[in-house]
Amino acid sequence: MKISRVDFVTSMASFDPSAIKPVPRVAVAGRSNVGKSSFINYFANRGGLAKTSSTPGKTKLLNFFEVNGGEFYLVDLPGYGFAKASDAEKAKWAAMIDNYLASDELLKCVLVLVDSRHDPTALDRQMIAYLHHNRIPFFVVATKADKLSRAQLNRQLPAIANAFAMGRADITSVSSSAKTGLEAVLARLDVMLSPQQE
Numbered sequence: 001m002k003i004s005r006v007d008f009v010t011s012m013a014s015f016d017p018s019a020i021k022p023v024p025r026v027a028v029a030g031r032s033n034v035g036k037s038s039f040i041n042y043f044a045n046r047g048g049l050a051k052t053s054s055t056p057g058k059t060k061l062l063n064f065f066e067v068n069g070g071e072f073y074l075v076d077l078p079g080y081g082f083a084k085a086s087d088a089e090k091a092k093w094a095a096m097i098d099n100y101l102a103s104d105e106l107l108k109c110v111l112v113l114v115d116s117r118h119d120p121t122a123l124d125r126q127m128i129a130y131l132h133h134n135r136i137p138f139f140v141v142a143t144k145a146d147k148l149s150r151a152q153l154n155r156q157l158p159a160i161a162n163a164f165a166m167g168r169a170d171i172t173s174v175s176s177s178a179k180t181g182l183e184a185v186l187a188r189l190d191v192m193l194s195p196q197q198e
Protein backbone atom coordinates (compact mmCIF):
# COMPACT_ATOMS: atom_id res chain seq x y z
CA MET A 1 0.00 0.00 0.00
CA LYS A 2 1.18 3.50 -0.85
CA ILE A 3 -0.24 6.57 0.88
CA SER A 4 -0.32 9.47 -1.57
CA ARG A 5 -2.79 11.81 0.12
CA VAL A 6 -4.64 12.13 3.43
CA ASP A 7 -7.20 14.86 4.08
CA PHE A 8 -9.27 15.74 7.12
CA VAL A 9 -12.96 15.43 6.23
CA THR A 10 -15.15 15.86 9.30
CA SER A 11 -15.60 15.40 13.04
CA MET A 12 -18.63 13.75 14.63
CA ALA A 13 -19.94 13.57 18.18
CA SER A 14 -22.02 10.56 17.14
CA PHE A 15 -21.43 8.38 14.12
CA ASP A 16 -23.48 9.24 11.01
CA PRO A 17 -22.50 7.07 8.03
CA SER A 18 -24.53 9.22 5.65
CA ALA A 19 -22.08 12.10 6.19
CA ILE A 20 -19.16 10.25 4.59
CA LYS A 21 -18.48 8.02 1.58
CA PRO A 22 -19.43 4.31 1.77
CA VAL A 23 -15.81 3.11 1.73
CA PRO A 24 -13.83 0.96 4.22
CA ARG A 25 -12.82 2.45 7.55
CA VAL A 26 -9.74 1.86 9.73
CA ALA A 27 -9.98 3.16 13.30
CA VAL A 28 -7.07 4.31 15.46
CA ALA A 29 -7.58 3.69 19.19
CA GLY A 30 -5.39 4.15 22.23
CA ARG A 31 -5.13 5.74 25.62
CA SER A 32 -4.67 9.48 25.94
CA ASN A 33 -1.15 10.69 25.12
CA VAL A 34 -0.11 7.41 23.46
CA GLY A 35 0.81 9.34 20.30
CA LYS A 36 -2.25 8.87 18.08
CA SER A 37 -2.06 12.32 16.50
CA SER A 38 1.68 11.98 15.86
CA PHE A 39 1.06 8.55 14.32
CA ILE A 40 -1.64 9.95 12.01
CA ASN A 41 0.65 12.78 10.91
CA TYR A 42 3.41 10.22 10.22
CA PHE A 43 0.94 8.00 8.36
CA ALA A 44 -0.16 10.96 6.23
CA ASN A 45 3.36 12.42 5.88
CA ARG A 46 1.77 15.74 6.83
CA GLY A 47 2.82 17.50 10.00
CA GLY A 48 -0.09 19.23 11.70
CA LEU A 49 -2.86 17.28 9.96
CA ALA A 50 -3.93 15.84 13.31
CA LYS A 51 -3.49 18.25 16.21
CA THR A 52 -0.84 17.02 18.62
CA SER A 53 -0.67 18.19 22.20
CA SER A 54 1.32 17.51 25.36
CA THR A 55 -2.04 17.72 27.12
CA PRO A 56 -3.84 14.34 27.10
CA GLY A 57 -7.48 14.25 26.03
CA LYS A 58 -7.13 16.58 23.04
CA THR A 59 -9.27 14.43 20.74
CA LYS A 60 -12.87 14.62 21.95
CA LEU A 61 -14.71 13.68 18.75
CA LEU A 62 -14.57 11.03 16.04
CA ASN A 63 -12.23 12.54 13.43
CA PHE A 64 -12.41 11.20 9.86
CA PHE A 65 -9.47 11.41 7.43
CA GLU A 66 -9.89 10.45 3.77
CA VAL A 67 -7.00 8.37 2.41
CA ASN A 68 -5.96 8.42 -1.26
CA GLY A 69 -9.03 10.34 -2.40
CA GLY A 70 -11.51 7.95 -0.82
CA GLU A 71 -9.78 4.55 -0.89
CA PHE A 72 -10.63 4.31 2.81
CA TYR A 73 -11.05 6.49 5.89
CA LEU A 74 -8.75 6.63 8.90
CA VAL A 75 -10.88 7.32 11.99
CA ASP A 76 -9.21 8.92 15.00
CA LEU A 77 -11.10 7.85 18.14
CA PRO A 78 -10.99 9.84 21.41
CA GLY A 79 -8.21 8.66 23.72
CA TYR A 80 -9.30 6.62 26.70
CA GLY A 81 -8.04 6.80 30.28
CA PHE A 82 -7.49 10.57 30.50
CA ALA A 83 -7.14 10.99 34.27
CA LYS A 84 -8.00 14.69 34.46
CA ALA A 85 -11.33 14.40 32.64
CA SER A 86 -14.48 14.28 34.72
CA ASP A 87 -16.25 10.95 35.14
CA ALA A 88 -19.10 12.29 33.00
CA GLU A 89 -16.65 13.26 30.23
CA LYS A 90 -14.96 9.85 30.38
CA ALA A 91 -18.34 8.12 30.20
CA LYS A 92 -19.31 10.25 27.19
CA TRP A 93 -16.09 9.41 25.33
CA ALA A 94 -16.43 5.70 26.18
CA ALA A 95 -20.02 5.69 24.87
CA MET A 96 -18.91 7.49 21.69
CA ILE A 97 -16.17 4.91 21.04
CA ASP A 98 -18.47 1.98 21.85
CA ASN A 99 -21.26 3.31 19.64
CA TYR A 100 -18.88 3.81 16.73
CA LEU A 101 -17.18 0.42 16.98
CA ALA A 102 -20.52 -1.36 17.34
CA SER A 103 -22.35 0.42 14.53
CA ASP A 104 -19.90 1.05 11.66
CA GLU A 105 -20.61 -1.77 9.21
CA LEU A 106 -17.68 -0.71 7.01
CA LEU A 107 -15.10 -0.80 9.82
CA LYS A 108 -12.42 -3.20 8.58
CA CYS A 109 -9.93 -3.08 11.42
CA VAL A 110 -8.73 -1.16 14.46
CA LEU A 111 -5.15 -0.11 15.08
CA VAL A 112 -4.71 -0.29 18.86
CA LEU A 113 -1.83 2.00 19.83
CA VAL A 114 0.13 1.31 23.01
CA ASP A 115 3.24 3.01 24.40
CA SER A 116 6.21 0.70 23.77
CA ARG A 117 7.89 1.91 26.97
CA HIS A 118 5.18 0.60 29.29
CA ASP A 119 3.18 -2.51 29.94
CA PRO A 120 -0.41 -2.27 28.66
CA THR A 121 -2.89 -0.68 31.06
CA ALA A 122 -6.13 -2.28 32.26
CA LEU A 123 -7.96 -0.08 29.74
CA ASP A 124 -5.71 -1.32 26.92
CA ARG A 125 -6.51 -4.91 27.87
CA GLN A 126 -10.20 -4.01 28.08
CA MET A 127 -10.08 -2.59 24.55
CA ILE A 128 -8.44 -5.76 23.19
CA ALA A 129 -11.00 -7.93 25.02
CA TYR A 130 -13.83 -5.82 23.56
CA LEU A 131 -12.49 -6.22 20.02
CA HIS A 132 -12.04 -9.99 20.51
CA HIS A 133 -15.54 -10.34 21.94
CA ASN A 134 -17.13 -8.41 19.08
CA ARG A 135 -14.96 -10.10 16.46
CA ILE A 136 -13.57 -6.82 15.16
CA PRO A 137 -10.22 -7.34 13.38
CA PHE A 138 -7.32 -5.41 14.91
CA PHE A 139 -3.60 -5.27 15.37
CA VAL A 140 -1.39 -3.61 17.94
CA VAL A 141 0.99 -0.76 17.13
CA ALA A 142 3.64 0.01 19.77
CA THR A 143 4.47 3.73 19.55
CA LYS A 144 7.51 5.78 20.62
CA ALA A 145 9.92 2.96 19.73
CA ASP A 146 12.75 5.48 19.39
CA LYS A 147 12.59 6.09 23.15
CA LEU A 148 13.98 2.59 23.78
CA SER A 149 17.25 0.92 22.81
CA ARG A 150 17.01 -2.06 20.48
CA ALA A 151 17.65 -4.40 23.41
CA GLN A 152 14.96 -2.71 25.53
CA LEU A 153 12.48 -2.87 22.65
CA ASN A 154 13.26 -6.56 22.08
CA ARG A 155 12.40 -7.19 25.74
CA GLN A 156 9.34 -4.97 25.88
CA LEU A 157 7.48 -6.12 22.76
CA PRO A 158 7.15 -9.75 23.93
CA ALA A 159 5.94 -8.42 27.31
CA ILE A 160 3.24 -6.38 25.56
CA ALA A 161 2.28 -9.40 23.43
CA ASN A 162 2.09 -11.57 26.54
CA ALA A 163 -0.17 -9.05 28.32
CA PHE A 164 -2.60 -9.30 25.39
CA ALA A 165 -2.23 -13.11 25.06
CA MET A 166 -0.99 -12.79 21.49
CA GLY A 167 2.19 -13.55 19.58
CA ARG A 168 5.15 -11.19 19.27
CA ALA A 169 4.56 -11.11 15.51
CA ASP A 170 1.18 -9.48 16.18
CA ILE A 171 2.86 -6.32 17.54
CA THR A 172 4.26 -3.72 15.13
CA SER A 173 6.57 -1.06 16.57
CA VAL A 174 6.72 2.45 15.13
CA SER A 175 8.37 5.77 15.81
CA SER A 176 6.66 8.85 14.43
CA SER A 177 9.70 11.04 15.15
CA ALA A 178 12.33 8.62 13.77
CA LYS A 179 10.01 7.67 10.86
CA THR A 180 10.28 3.91 11.35
CA GLY A 181 7.75 1.09 11.23
CA LEU A 182 5.15 2.56 8.89
CA GLU A 183 5.89 0.12 6.04
CA ALA A 184 5.04 -2.79 8.34
CA VAL A 185 1.77 -1.11 9.36
CA LEU A 186 0.83 -0.50 5.72
CA ALA A 187 1.62 -4.12 4.85
CA ARG A 188 -0.76 -5.29 7.58
CA LEU A 189 -3.43 -2.87 6.36
CA ASP A 190 -3.05 -4.22 2.83
CA VAL A 191 -4.06 -7.62 4.14
CA MET A 192 -6.88 -6.27 6.33
CA LEU A 193 -8.39 -4.24 3.48
CA SER A 194 -8.04 -6.88 0.78
CA PRO A 195 -11.27 -8.25 -0.77
CA GLN A 196 -10.40 -11.71 0.56
CA GLN A 197 -11.04 -10.39 4.08
CA GLU A 198 -14.68 -9.60 3.25
